[in-house]
Amino acid sequence: MSYKAKFRVWRGEGGEGKLEDFTVEVNEGEVVLDIIHRLQATQTPDLAVRWNCKAGKCGSCSMEINGKPRLGCMTRMSTFSEDETITVTPMRTFPVIKDLVTDVSFNYQKAREIPSFTPPADVQPGEYRMQQIDVERSQEFRKCIECFMCNNVCHVIRDHEENKPNFAGPRFLMRIAELDMHPYDVADRKDSAQEEHGLGYCNITKCCTEVCPEHIKITDNALIPMKERVVDRKYDPLVWLGNKIFKRSTSKS
Amino acid sequence: MEIERHEYDVVVIGAGGAGLRAAIEARQQGKRTAIVCKSLFGKAHTVMAEGGAAAAMGNVNSADNWMVHFRDTMRGGKFLNNWRMAELHAKEAPDRVWELEAWGALFDRTKDGKISQRNFGGHEYPRLAHVGDRTGLELIRTLQQRVVALQQEDERLHGDPEAYIKVFQECTITRLLKDGDAIAGAFGYWRENGKLIVFDTPAVVLATGGIGKSYVVTSNSWEYTGDGHALALLAGAKLINMEFIQFHPTGMVWPPSVRGILVTESVRGDGGVLRNSEGKRFMFDYIPDVFKDKYATTEEEGDRWYTDQANNRRPPELLPRDEVARAINSEVKAGRGSPQGGVFLDVSSRLPAAEIIKRLPSMHHQFKELADVDITAEPMQVGPTCHYIMGGVEVDADTGAADVPGLFAAGEVSGGMHGSNRLGGNSLSDLLVFGRRAGAGAAAYVNGLAARPQATEEAVSAAKAEALAPLERTGENPYQVHQELQRTMNELVGIIRNAQEVTEALEAVGKLRERAQGVGAAGSRIYNPGWHLCLDLRNMLLVSECVAKAALIREESRGGHTRDDFPGMSADWRRKLLVCAASPDGSGVSVEEKVQPPMRDDLITLFDRAELKKYITEEELADFDALVKE
Numbered sequence: 071m072s073y074k075a076k077f078r079v080w081r082g083e084g085g086e087g088k089l090e091d092f093t094v095e096v097n098e099g100e101v102v103l104d105i106i107h108r109l110q111a112t113q114t115p116d117l118a119v120r121w122n123c124k125a126g127k128c129g130s131c132s133m134e135i136n137g138k139p140r141l142g143c144m145t146r147m148s149t150f151s152e153d154e155t156i157t158v159t160p161m162r163t164f165p166v167i168k169d170l171v172t173d174v175s176f177n178y179q180k181a182r183e184i185p186s187f188t189p190p191a192d193v194q195p196g197e198y199r200m201q202q203i204d205v206e207r208s209q210e211f212r213k214c215i216e217c218f219m220c221n222n223v224c225h226v227i228r229d230h231e232e233n234k235p236n237f238a239g240p241r242f243l244m245r246i247a248e249l250d251m252h253p254y255d256v257a258d259r260k261d262s263a264q265e266e267h268g269l270g271y272c273n274i275t276k277c278c279t280e281v282c283p284e285h286i287k288i289t290d291n292a293l294i295p296m297k298e299r300v301v302d303r304k305y306d307p308l309v310w311l312g313n314k315i316f317k318r319s320t321s322k323s
Numbered sequence: 324m325e326i327e328r329h330e331y332d333v334v335v336i337g338a339g340g341a342g343l344r345a346a347i348e349a350r351q352q353g354k355r356t357a358i359v360c361k362s363l364f365g366k367a368h369t370v371m372a373e374g375g376a377a378a379a380m381g382n383v384n385s386a387d388n389w390m391v392h393f394r395d396t397m398r399g400g401k402f403l404n405n406w407r408m409a410e411l412h413a414k415e416a417p418d419r420v421w422e423l424e425a426w427g428a429l430f431d432r433t434k435d436g437k438i439s440q441r442n443f444g445g446h447e448y449p450r451l452a453h454v455g456d457r458t459g460l461e462l463i464r465t466l467q468q469r470v471v472a473l474q475q476e477d478e479r480l481h482g483d484p485e486a487y488i489k490v491f492q493e494c495t496i497t498r499l500l501k502d503g504d505a506i507a508g509a510f511g512y513w514r515e516n517g518k519l520i521v522f523d524t525p526a527v528v529l530a531t532g533g534i535g536k537s538y539v540v541t542s543n544s545w546e547y548t549g550d551g552h553a554l555a556l557l558a559g560a561k562l563i564n565m566e567f568i569q570f571h572p573t574g575m576v577w578p579p580s581v582r583g584i585l586v587t588e589s590v591r592g593d594g595g596v597l598r599n600s601e602g603k604r605f606m607f608d609y610i611p612d613v614f615k616d617k618y619a620t621t622e623e624e625g626d627r628w629y630t631d632q633a634n635n636r637r638p639p640e641l642l643p644r645d646e647v648a649r650a651i652n653s654e655v656k657a658g659r660g661s662p663q664g665g666v667f668l669d670v671s672s673r674l675p676a677a678e679i680i681k682r683l684p685s686m687h688h689q690f691k692e693l694a695d696v697d698i699t700a701e702p703m704q705v706g707p708t709c710h711y712i713m714g715g716v717e718v719d720a721d722t723g724a725a726d727v728p729g730l731f732a733a734g735e736v737s738g739g740m741h742g743s744n745r746l747g748g749n750s751l752s753d754l755l756v757f758g759r760r761a762g763a764g765a766a767a768y769v770n771g772l773a774a775r776p777q778a779t780e781e782a783v784s785a786a787k788a789e790a791l792a793p794l795e796r797t798g799e800n801p802y803q804v805h806q807e808l809q810r811t812m813n814e815l816v817g818i819i820r821n822a823q824e825v826t827e828a829l830e831a832v833g834k835l836r837e838r839a840q841g842v843g844a845a846g847s848r849i850y851n852p853g854w855h856l857c858l859d860l861r862n863m864l865l866v867s868e869c870v871a872k873a874a875l876i877r878e879e880s881r882g883g884h885t886r887d888d889f890p891g892m893s894a895d896w897r898r899k900l901l902v903c904a905a906s907p908d909g910s911g912v913s914v915e916e917k918v919q920p921p922m923r924d925d926l927i928t929l930f931d932r933a934e935l936k937k938y939i940t941e942e943e944l945a946d947f948d949a950l951v952k953e
Contacts, residue, residue, distance in 0.1 A: 083847070083849050083850075084849075097579065097580075098578060098579070099577065099578020099579050099580055099581075099694075100578070100579070100580045101580055101581075101693070104580045110802070110852055110853070111800075111802040111806075115800060115801075115802070115844065115845055115846065115851075115852070115853030116844070116845060116846025116847065116850075116851045116852065116853050116854070117852070118849075118850035118851070118852065119852075120362075120363070121545065122362055122366050122368070122370075122544045122545065122546065123366075123368070123370060123371050123544050124544065124580075124581070124584065125371065125581065125584045125585075125689060125693070126688070126689065126692065126693075127370050127371055127457070127460065127685070128362075128366045128370045128371070128544070129366065130362065130363065130366050144692050144693070146692075146693070167515055167516075167849070167850055168849050168850040169850070171515075171850050174363065178364065181471055182471055182474060182475065182484060185475065186427070186468060186469075186471060186472035186475055187426065187427030187468065187472070189425060193425075194425075195418070195421035195422050195424060195425040196417075196418075196421040196424075198421075198424050198425070198436075199435070199436035199437065200429075200432055200436050201432060201436055202431065202432040202439075205429045205430075205431075205432060208429055209429050209454065209455075212429060212454070212460075212461060212464065213457065213460070214464075215370070215460065216365055216366075249427075252427070252429070285688075
C-alpha cells in the first residue's frame with residue numbers, strides 16, 4: 071500500500087529560503103503532517119514544523135498545501151494522486167521564523183486589544199442562568215481552535231501589511247461577535263468593532279469560512295450579523311437623536 | 324553568548340489548565356508571574372480533553388454532593404488515593420467550574436438554565452460540566468482569556484500589560500536551579516531561536532502534564548515527555564505512584580497515523596456500546612466482584628438506565644477505565660477483535676444521527692475526516708491507548724508543595740489525587756482545584772521568605788553545557804532512540820505486565836540511556852526539533868525507569884497497574900506507596916516503600932463496612948468497627 075511521494079517543502083530562515091524537493095515514503099491512512107514527520111526522522115532532522123495534538127483540535131499545524139491553507143494533521147494523503155507533487159509552504163500572511171513555522175504574534179496582539187468578557191457587577195459565580203438556545207450562537211464561535219488560517223487567508227491583510235494595525239482579522243472580529251452575543255456581556259462593542267477593529271474592511275468574500283477547519287460559518291453567523299448590529303446602531307433614528315440631545319457617544323461609555 | 328535573564332516571584336512551567344489556573348491565582352495574589360510553555364499559548368494538551376469537568380453541583384440530579392463524588396473518586400482509584408486531595412477536589416470543584424462561567428465560559432445548559440451535567444464512567448450521578456465533546460478547549464480558552472483580561476487590567480493600572488503576568492511561549496525549561504536546598508530559578512531555551520534563558524525566582528510551579536510520549540500508542544501530544552516529573556526528580560523531589568498508568572479503553576486503532584487518538588468516554592456515557600467480532604456486548608462478562616452490585620447484569624437493565632437511573636443499574640460499558648481497557652485487551656487477545664485489532668464501539672444503532680452529531684460533534688468530525696468513517700452509520704473500531712499517568716510529584720494536598728522548598732506541582736505532573744486509576748472528568752476539575760491551590764501555595768511561600776534565594780553561576784554553566792551538548796556532537800539520530808524507547812515501554816511495561824518483561828524493559832532502558840548520551844543534532848539552534856528531542860530524551864528515559872522500577876516492585880494488580888503474575892488486589896499493598904528519587908545527575912533511580920496515612924475518621928465513615936472489606940486489611944477493619952461503635 072505504500073508508495074514514494076514527491077514533496078516540495080519550503081525551507082529557510084532569517085528572511086531567506088527556497089523550495090526543496092524530497093522523495094518520501096507514504097503509507098495507507100497517513101496525513102501530510104505524518105510525511106513531514108517522516109522527513110524529520112529520516113532526512114532532515116532540523117525541519118521546523120509546529121504541531122501538537124495531531125487530531126485537529128489544537129490548531130498548531132497550519133500550513134499551505136498546494137497553495138491552500140490547511141491543517142497538516144487533517145489533510146489526508148489519499149486526497150492526492152500518487153504522482154502528484156505536493157507543495158508545502160508556511161502561512162503567507164505572517165513572517166517566517168524557519169521552514170513551516172511562522173511568527174503568529176500578530177494574533178496574540180489582536181487578542182489583547184479586544185475588551186474581555188464583561189458580566190454585570192451583581193451576578194455571582196453560580197448564579198448564571200442561560201438557556202441552551204441563547205448560548206448556542208456564541209458556542210459556535212468558541213469552537214475556534216485558533217489555527218489562524220482565517221486571518222492568514224483574509225485578503226485585507228494577506229498582501230497588505232499596511233492594514234494590519236487597523237484590522238483584527240476574522241478570528242478576532244468573530245470574538246467580538248461572540249462576546250456581543252453572550253447573554254451576560256454588558257459591554258458595548260458595536261462602535262469599537264467598526265472604528266477600532268476594522269469590521270468595515272471586511273467585504274464578506276467568505277474566504278475565512280471556506281478555510282475554517284471547524285466549519286464555523288464565520289462570515290454568515292459572526293461577521294454579517296455584527297455588521298448588521300453596527301448598522302442598526304448607526305442608523306437607528308432614536309440613537310441618533312439621543313446622541314444629538316445628550317451629546318453622548320456610546321463608543322466611549 | 325549572553326544569557327537572557329528575568330526576575331519573577333513565581334514561574335509556572337506549563338500552560339495547560341493547571342498551569343494557567345496556578346498563574347492566574349499567583350497574579351491575583353499580587354505576585355509577578357511568568358508562564359513558560361513549550362507550545363504556543365492556548366495549544367496545551369488540555370484542549371484534547373473531551374468529556375467534561377466533574378463537579379458535584381447537583382444540577383441534573385440533586386442527590387449529588389461532595390461526599391458522593393469523594394466516594395466515587397476513592398473507589399475509582401481503588402482506595403489508594405491521597406484522601407485529603409480527593410476530599411478537597413470533591414468539595415471545591417463546583418466553585419472552580421462556576422468561576423469559569425464568570426470568566427466567560429459557555430457550558431451546555433439544563434432546561435432551567437443551569438450548567439448541564441453528563442454521565443461518565445465511575446460517577447454515580449450525571450456530574451460532568453461540558454460543552455459538547457470539546458470541554459478541554461472551552462476550559463483552556465477561558466483560562467487563556469482570563470490571563471488576557473488580567474493583562475488588560477494591568478495595562479490600565481500600570482501602563483504595561485505584562486507588568487504582572489507574562490507568557491514565555493515556545494520556551495523549554497531544562498533544569499531547575501537551587502540555592503542550597505531551595506529553588507532559586509529555572510534554566511531553559513527558546514525553541515524559536517535556540518537562545519538560552521534564566522529565570523531568577525524563589526517559586527516554581529510544575530504543571531507540565533504527563534509522560535505518554537514514552538509509549539508508541541498514546542493519546543498524548545509531543546509535549547508529554549515527562550519534563551516536570553524529571554525536573555522535580557533532578558531537583559531532589561520525590562515521585563509517587565509511578566507504576567500507575569491509565570490506558571484509556573477507547574483510542575482510535577485505524578488508520579495507523581492516528582492510532583491512539585482518543586475516542587471520548589462520552590460515546591459510552593451517551594449510550595454507545597462495546598461489541599466484539601461476534602456482535603456480543605462483552606462487558607457483561609467483565610464486571611469485577613467489587614462492582615457486582617453496582618452494574619446491570621442484563622442488556623435490558625443497562626439500556627433502561629439511560630432513561631431511568633433511579634430504578635436500574637448502569638451498563639458495564641461505564642465501569643472505570645482500567646476495567647474496560649483490560650476487557651478490550653482480553654477480547655482482542657482471545658481472537659474476538661475487530662479487523663484492525665480493536666473492538667467495535669457502536670453508537671449508530673443507539674441514537675438518531677442528528678442526536679449523535681449534536682452530542683458528539685468532534686467525534687463525528689474526527690472519524691469522518693481522519694478515518695472516513697461515519698459514526699452515525701457504522702461502528703468505530705477502538706482499543707486501549709496510553710492516556711494518563713496517575714503518578715507524579717509527591718505534594719502537600721493543601722498547597723501543592725513538593726518536599727523541595729519553593730517547588731510546587733499541580734495537575735497530571737503531581738501524584739496522589741487519583742490513586743491507582745483516575746475517573747474520567749476528574750482531570751479537568753483536578754487542574755482547576757489544585758492549579759489554584761498550587762498558585763496560592765507558591766504566593767504564600769514567597770510572602771514568607773526572608774531573602775530571595777540566588778542561583779549559583781556554576782549551576783547556570785552546568786545547565787548551559789548540558790543543553791548545548793547535543794549540538795556539539797555528531798552522534799546517533801535521536802528519533803531512533805526515541806522510537807526504541809516507545810516500543811520497549813509499550814510492549815514490556817504496557818497494560819499487562821509481569822516480572823520478566825519489566826526486568827527486560829529495565830535492561831533495555833539502561834542501554835538506551837547510554838545511547839542517549841551520544842545522540843547528536845545536525846543543524847542550527849533555530850527551531851531545531853532534532854536538538855529538542857535530544858534534550859527531551861533525558862526526561863523520557865528517567866521517567867520510564869521510574870515507571871518500570873515501581874512496576875516491578877508492586878506485586879499486585881490495582882487500577883492502572885496489572886501484573887499477570889500477581890493478578891489479585893492486595894489489602895497490604897493498598898497501604899504502601901512507592902516513592903522514587905534520583906541523584907542530581909539523574910543516574911540511579913531509587914524506589915522506597917512508604918506507608919499510606921490512614922483515612923481521617925469522618926471520611927472513612929462515609930463508606931459501608933461491606934465495601935471497605937473488599938479493600939482494607941483485617942486490622943484496618945477492626946479499627947473501623949471500633950470507630951463506628953463510638
